[in-house]
Every structure is written in C-alpha cells, then in structure tokens.
Amino acid sequence: xxxxxxxxxxxxxxxxxxxxxxxxxxxxxxxxxxxxxxxxxxxxxxxxxxxxxxxxxxxxxxxxxxxxxxxxxxxxxxxxxxxxxxxxxxxxxxxxxxxxxxxxxxxxxxxxxxxxxxxxxxxxxxxxxxxxxxxxxxxxxxxxxxxxxxxxxxxxxxxxxxxxxxxxxxxxxxxxxxxxxxxxxxxxxxxxxxxxxxxxxxxxxxxxxxxxxxxxxxxxxxxxxxxxxxxxxxxxxxxxxx
Amino acid sequence: xxxxxxxxxxxxxxxxxxxxxxxxxxxxxxxxxxxxxxxxxxxxxxxxxxxxxxxxxxxxxxxxxxxxxxxxxxxxxxxxxxxxxxxxxxxxxxxxxxxxxxxxxxxxxxxxxxxxxxxxxxxxxxxxxxxxxxxxxxxxxxxxxxxxxxxxxxxxxxxxxxxxxxxxxxxxxxxxxxxxxxxxxxxxxxxxxxxxxxxxxxxxxxxxxxxxxxxxxxxxxxxxxxxxxxxxxxxxxxxxxxxxxxxxxxxxxxxxxxxxxxxxxxxxxxxxxxxxxxxxxxxxxxxxxxxxxxxxxxxxxxxxxxxx
Ligand SMILES: Nc1ncnc2c1ncn2[C@@H]1O[C@H](COP(=O)(O)OP(=O)(O)OP(=O)(O)O)[C@@H](O)[C@H]1O
Ligand SMILES: [Mg+2]
Numbered sequence: 001x002x003x004x005x006x007x008x009x010x011x012x013x014x015x016x017x018x019x020x021x022x023x024x025x026x027x028x029x030x031x032x033x034x035x036x037x038x039x040x041x042x043x044x045x046x047x048x049x050x051x052x053x054x055x056x057x058x059x060x061x062x063x064x065x066x067x068x069x070x071x072x073x074x075x076x077x078x079x080x081x082x083x084x085x086x087x088x089x090x091x092x093x094x095x096x097x098x099x100x101x102x103x104x105x106x107x108x109x110x111x112x113x114x115x116x117x118x119x120x121x122x123x124x125x126x127x128x129x130x131x132x133x134x135x136x137x138x139x140x141x142x143x144x145x146x147x148x149x150x151x152x153x154x155x156x157x158x159x160x161x162x163x164x165x166x167x168x169x170x171x172x173x174x175x176x177x178x179x180x181x182x183x184x185x186x187x188x189x190x191x192x193x194x195x196x197x198x199x200x201x202x203x204x205x206x207x208x209x210x211x212x213x214x215x216x217x218x219x220x221x222x223x224x225x226x227x228x229x230x231x232x233x234x235x236x237x238x239x240x241x242x
Numbered sequence: 243x244x245x246x247x248x249x250x251x252x253x254x255x256x257x258x259x260x261x262x263x264x265x266x267x268x269x270x271x272x273x274x275x276x277x278x279x280x281x282x283x284x285x286x287x288x289x290x291x292x293x294x295x296x297x298x299x300x301x302x303x304x305x306x307x308x309x310x311x312x313x314x315x316x317x318x319x320x321x322x323x324x325x326x327x328x329x330x331x332x333x334x335x336x337x338x339x340x341x342x343x344x345x346x347x348x349x350x351x352x353x354x355x356x357x358x359x360x361x362x363x364x365x366x367x368x369x370x371x372x373x374x375x376x377x378x379x380x381x382x383x384x385x386x387x388x389x390x391x392x393x394x395x396x397x398x399x400x401x402x403x404x405x406x407x408x409x410x411x412x413x414x415x416x417x418x419x420x421x422x423x424x425x426x427x428x429x430x431x432x433x434x435x436x437x438x439x440x441x442x443x444x445x446x447x448x449x450x451x452x453x454x455x456x457x458x459x460x461x462x463x464x465x466x467x468x469x470x471x472x473x474x475x476x477x478x479x480x481x482x483x484x485x486x487x488x489x490x491x492x493x494x495x496x497x498x499x500x501x502x503x504x505x506x507x508x509x510x511x512x513x514x515x516x517x518x519x520x521x522x523x524x525x526x527x528x529x530x531x532x533x534x535x536x537x538x539x540x541x542x543x544x545x546x547x548x549x550x
Contacts, residue, residue, distance in 0.1 A: 054528055074531040084532045090525040093489070094461075095547035103543060104533045149533060 002028040002051065002157060002190070007060035009046060020046050021057070022213040028206075030188040033179065035195050035204040035221075037228070043213045044194045045087055048159050051192075052084040053077040065156070081156030085163055087194070089146035092133045097145055100133060104152035117148040120178055122171045139166045147178065158182060160193045164200060176203060201225055246272065253314035253343030256375040260312065264339075268310040269296055271324070273317050285309055285336075295325035295357075302331030302363060310339045313356065318348020318382050323355045332363035332395075341373040344384040344410070353385035360390075362425075365397040372402070376409025383411040390417045394425035396451065404431040406441070407549065414442040423451030423480075431460040432549045435468035435496070444473040449482035449511065459487045463545050464496030475503040478511025488517040491548060493541070 009021040021043050028034055036044050049055040051062065053074040061070045069077055078084075092100070101114045115125030121144040131137065133145065143166050150158050164172055176199070179191055193200060201207060207224040209216040217224060246254070250272050254260040263278070267285035270277040274294075281287050284304040288297045298309060311326060328338065346352045362368055376384035392400055406413065419427050427447060435441050447456045456476055464470050476484035488500040502515035522544050530540035 052532055054532070074528060075534060075536050078532050078534040082532075086529065090523065090529050092526055092544065093548055094550050095544070099543070099547055100533075103530060103535060106534055153533065 001030055001063075001065060003061075003063040004051075005061040005063065007047075007050060007057045007062065009043075009050060009055060009057050009059075020213050021050065023060070024213075024215055025060075026208070026215060026218065028190060028192065030190055031183070032190045032205045033183065033203060034190065034192050034206045034208060035201050036192065036208045036210055037194070037196060037201060038210040038216065042211045044210050045161055047210065048084070048161055048192070048194060051077075051157075052082055052159060054084070078153075081154075083150040083153050083155030083158045085146045085150045085158075085160045087161035087165065089142045091135060091137070091142065095133050096130050097133060097148075098129045100145070100149055101152045104149040106153070109152065114152075117151050118145075120151060120174075120181075121145070121148045122174045123148075140168065140171075143167055144171065147175075151178070151182070154186065156186070156189060158189065158191050160191070162194050162196070164195060164197050172197075172199070176200070179203070198225075198229065201228075246277070247316065249316045249345050250314050253316065253345055253375065253377075254312055256377075257314070257341030257343040257373045258310055258312040258339050260310065264308070264310040266308040266310070267298075269298075270310070271313040273315055274320055274322050282307060290325060290327075293325050294322065295327070298326065298328045300328070300330045300334055300336060303333050304331065305335045308337040308339065312340065313342045313354060315342075315344045315346070315352050315354055318346050318352055318380055319350030321351070321353045323357070325357045326359070328358070328360045328362075330360065330362045330366050330368060332365060334363065334366040334368070336366075336368055338368060338370045339372075340370070341375070342386055342388075343373075343375045343377075344386070345378040346376070346382045346384050347378040347380040349381045351383040351385055353383075353387070355387040355389070357389045358391065360392045360394075360400070362392070362394045362398040362400060364395045366395075367399045367401075369401045370403070372404050374406040374410050374413065376411065378409075384409060385412045386410050387414045388416070390415075392417070392419040392427070394419065394421045394427065394454075396422045397424045398422075399426045399428075401428045402430070404429065405433075407432065407434045408436075410439065410441070411437075412440050414444070416444045417446070419445075419447045419456070421447070421449050421451060421454040421456065421482075424453040425451060426454070427456040427458075429456075429458040429460075431458075431462070433460065433462035433470065433472075434465070434545070434549060435463075435470055436465040437468060438466070439468040441468070441470045442473070443470070445475060445486070447476045447484065449476065449478045449484055450480055452481040452510075454480065454482045456482075456484045456486075458485070459489070461489045461548060462498065463491045463493065463549060464498050465493045467495045469497045469499075471499045471501070473501045473503075474515070475505070476513055476515075477505040477507065478513050479507040481508065481510035482512070484511070484513040486515040488519075490519040491522055491545065492519060493521065
C-alpha cells in the first residue's frame with residue numbers, strides 16, 4: 001500500500017518559486033491497476049518520480065507498506081520493491097541489453113531468462129541481447145527494453161511512465177498482456193501507469209486525473225472514464241490517442 | 243611455467259590471458275630475460291644481436307596462427323628498452339598478443355619501454371592485442387612508454403586493441419602508422435587512470451595510398467587526481483577516409499586534454515573527428531539506482547561497460 005500524505009513539490013524557476021505538486025494526499029491499495037492521466041505538464045511524471053525517490057518532495061510524507069520512505073533514497077526504495085520505467089529512457093555507451101537486464105534482476109540471470117523478458121516486450125531476443133544500449137537503438141526499441149528492465153525485477157509496485165508512447169499497434173496489445181501477466185505473477189502487486197491512451201484507461205481498476213499539480217478527480221474506472229471522455233477536458237487528456 | 247613465481251604467473255594472466263603455455267609461437271620475457279620461447283614452421287623468433295629484443299618473421303601465407311610476446315617485471319628497479327620487430331609476409335592472417343605487466347612492491351621505479359615495429363605485407367590481416375597492467379604497493383613507480391610503429395602494405399588490415407586499465411603510474415604511448423593503398427587500420431583504445439597517474443596517448447596516422455582508411459577510437463576514464471592527454475592525428479594524402487573519436491569520462495578531480503587533429507593534403511581525403519569529455523550522466527546513475535544499485539555500484543557498472 002502506498003500512502004501520499006500532503007505531498008508537495010516546488011521548484012525554483014528563474015528566481016520565482018513554482019508549485020508543481022500541490023499538497024496531494026492519496027492512498028493506492030495493493031493489487032490494483034491504477035492509471036494516472038491528465039493534461040501535459042500537469043505533474044504526472046513529477047509525482048511518479050517523487051514516489052521512486054528521483055525527485056525529493058519539498059513537503060509531506062510517503063508511506064510504503066507501513067514504512068515511512070520520505071527520507072529514503074532511490075536505491076533504498078528500489079530495494080523495498082518500487083520499480084520505475086522512464087518516460088524517456090536513458091542510453092548507455094558500452095552497456096549491453098543483457099548487462100542491464102542482469103543488473104535489474106540483481107542476480108545471475110541466464111541468457112535464456114533474459115531472452116524471455118525481451119520476447120515478452122516483443123523484441124526478437126537473439127538480435128538484441130548483445131546490443132549496446134546506445135544511439136543505434138530506435139526510440140521504440142529503447143522503450144521496450146526499459147519495460148523489460150522492470151519485468152526482470154520482482155517489484156511490489158511497478159510504475160510505468162507513458163509506456164505506450166512511441167510503440168506500434170501490435171506491441172500495444174502485447175503491453176496490455178504484460179500488465180495482466182505481471183499482476184498474476186505476484187499477488188498484491190500494484191501497477192501504476194501514466195497514460196493518455198483510452199485503451200489503457202479502459203483496463204484500469206482506478207483512474208487518477210492530475211492537472212496543475214492537483215488530483216482533479218479519482219475513483220473507479222467505470223465512474224471516472226465516462227466523466228473524462230466525451231468532454232472538452234477529454235480532448236486535452238486524450239490528445240495522443242489519434 | 244615452472245620457472246615462474248606466483249606474481250609472474252598472475253601478471254602473465256592479466257596482460258595476455260595466459261593460464262598456461264600458449265598455443266603457437268611465443269616468447270615470454272620476465273625481469274629482463276627471455277623465459278621461454280617457441281617457434282613454429284611458419285613463425286620464427288630470433289634474439290636481436292645489438293640491442294635487447296626479438297625479430298619475429300612470419301612466412302607469407304601463414305593463416306590462423308598466433309604469437310604471444312608478453313613481458314612482466316616483478317623486481318623493483320628494473321629499467322629496460324626492448325626492440326621487437328615483426329615482419330609479416332603477404333596474405334597472412336595472424337593474432338599477436340603483446341602486453342606488459344609490472345608488479346612493483348619496492349621503492350625504486352620500474353620501467354619497460356617497448357618499441358614495436360610492424361612491417362605488414364600485402365593483403366595480410368593482423369589482430370594485435372596489447373594490455374598494460376600494474377600492481378604492487380611500493381613507492382616505486384610503474385612506468386611504461388611503448389612506441390608502436392606500423393607500416394602497412396597494400397590491402398593489409400591491422401586491428402589494434404590497446405588496453406590500460408589499472409596500476410600504471412606514468413605512461414607515454416606513441417603509435418605511428420603509415421598506410422599504402424587499400425590498407426585499413428582499426429584502433430580501439432581503452433584507458434583508465436586513477437590516483438596521481440599520468441597518461442599520454444599519441445596517435446599519428448598517415449593515409450598515403452588511395453583507398454586506405456583508419457578508424458581510431460579512444461575511450462578513457464580519468465579518476466581521482468589523474469591526468470590524460472589524448473593526441474589523435476590523421477593525415478590524409480590520398481583518396482582515403484579517416485575517423486578519430488575520443489570519448490572520455492572524468493570523475494573526482496581527473497583532468498583530460500583531448501587534441502584531435504586532421505590534416506588533409508588531398509581533395510579526396512575524407513576526414514572526421516569527434517571528441518567528447520564529460521562526467522557520467524546523472525540520468526544513467528539514476529536509472530541504475532532505480533534498479534537497486536547504490537550510486538557507487540552504478541558508477542562502477544557504467545565505467546565497466548564504457549571501457550569494455
Ligand atoms: N525541476 C523543475 N523545475 C522547474 N519546473 C519543473 C521542474 N520539474 C518539472 N517542472 C515543470 O512542472 C510541470 C509538470 O511536469 P511533469 O513532467 O510532471 O508533467 P507531466 O504531467 O508528466 O506532463 P506530460 O504529459 O507532458 O508528460 C511542467 O510544467 C514542468 O515544466
Ligand atoms: Mg510526463
């Protein structure tokens with residue numbers, strides 16, 4: 001269970017202090033598929049990074065499975081079972097795909113196990129396993145490898161920041177299968193996905209709409225989804241669906 | 243391998259991956275003396291008469307053979323100049339493994355200056371691997387000043403892998419190459435310095451023949467208070483193509499001066515250089531930390547990958 005208590009984040013922007021996350025309090029239960037959506041610049045990625053410890057909240061508390069993790073760093077949170085797939089994955093000169101998957105698994109990972117993770121994200125394993133994670137990979141390939149690094153870890157809470165961005169239609173269906181499988185594999189596991197895609201919103205248990213640093217609305221999919229589709233707001237929220 | 247002590251065995255392993263007596267031709271040198279030598283029907287090794295060093299002659303047409311000529315110094319205070327000449331015939335395909343390991347536990351400096359000259363025949367392919375390594379905690383310095391001179395005849399190919407990752411206090415490595423028509427040179431250098439170490443790495447490549455090409459890529463890491471100067475120069479005097487790349491990471495108080503240079507003496511010379519120096523990208527560290535590594539572990543992984 002993840003509890004956010006009065007979480008705020010403000011940053012210095014050219015001398016003036018701007019509030020990017022404004023006093024958010026929310027509880028995300030175990031064993032849920034939660035989708036965060038909302039307009040560009042609303043603060044979704046920032047909130048996700050606050051949960052993973054990448055951005056330090058300026059106020060409030062974060063409790064994960066009863067432990068106050070507010071002062072814990074990225075590594076400590078990762079070891080407690082928080083996984084994070086970046087909206088914009090980073091490239092590494094020299095590190096290969098198998099190197100990264102081995103680091104993610106945190107143990108000796110056999111080549112065939114590593115290949116399984118790659119197949120899950122729709123990459124032909126033998127072509128990619130020894131590839132360097134450098135500029136030669138396409139954006140979509142990089143994004144899939146990023147997802148595979150979270151699959152390779154046994155996380156309790158998996159956060160995916162716009163995992164569908166830049167991937168094609170076929171992998172989109174695949175992606176939904178991945179989420180379903182992840183949930184079956186570990187009981188109590190919660191998946192938190194940031195997305196603008198109606199098809200992902202559709203498989204959510206719960207939807208959170210974040211706008212201007214606030215939670216605009218939240219609740220069960222069946223209640224929230226009709227409210228945000230078909231309204232003017234939805235055009236903004238779901239602009240990437242076209 | 244009976245004549246070797248444990249330190250020497252370890253050094254041979256580090257610099258030439260030797261876990262026993264190598265296959266093919268070899269000349270193992272320890273503390274200024276030849277330790278063991280083997281020649282084959284196609285590869286002859288003779289000691290030089292006037293200076294210390296060896297002449298290696300590889301018959302034309304020799305394929306899939308290897309020559310190991312590693313050197314180790316395990317006594318403090320040895321200083322030596324060694325001249326090794328390789329005469330590679332035409333149409334060969336061989337692997338040459340050189341390298342020098344110094345263990346200095348004493349207070350006197352140990353120094354090995356190896357001067358290697360290669361004369362590569364027409365259409366021959368040579369893969370050359372050279373590793374430099376230092377160990378020991380004495381106050382005496384471990385110094386290596388290798389000079390490599392490569393003369394490449396028409397259609398020949400030379401692939402050089404130059405690695406110095408640990409323990410060499412001071413090094414000035416000079417590599418000079420001269421290429422005739424359709425000859426191809428590929429260099430992959432990996433360099434890491436730490437502590438107070440200083441490393442100078444100088445490449446001067448002359449592309450003299452039409453169709454010749456060179457690709458010189460240096461990746462280096464300077465940590466602690468170490469200093470590196472990377473001086474990569476290609477001269478193109480024909481219809482040739484040349485590329486140099488210096489890619490460096492600095493950490494702590496490390497300093498690097500990269501001086502890539504190109505000289506085109508023919509309108510048909512196509513020469514490119516790239517150079518980049520910077521610290522490890524914060525995003526890379528963060529990504530690995532979200533996978534459960536500490537910052538120090540993440541740094542280690544990034545550098546290992548970078549220098550692989
Ligand atoms: N360190 C910072 N300093 C100043 N402004 C910041 C900082 N971090 C984020 N912002 C701003 O905060 C806002 C929220 O950014 P965030 O990346 O969280 O949005 P998002 O909801 O993920 O948007 P998108 O849908 O485009 O990915 C943006 O306007 C961004 O420019
Ligand atoms: Mg975002």
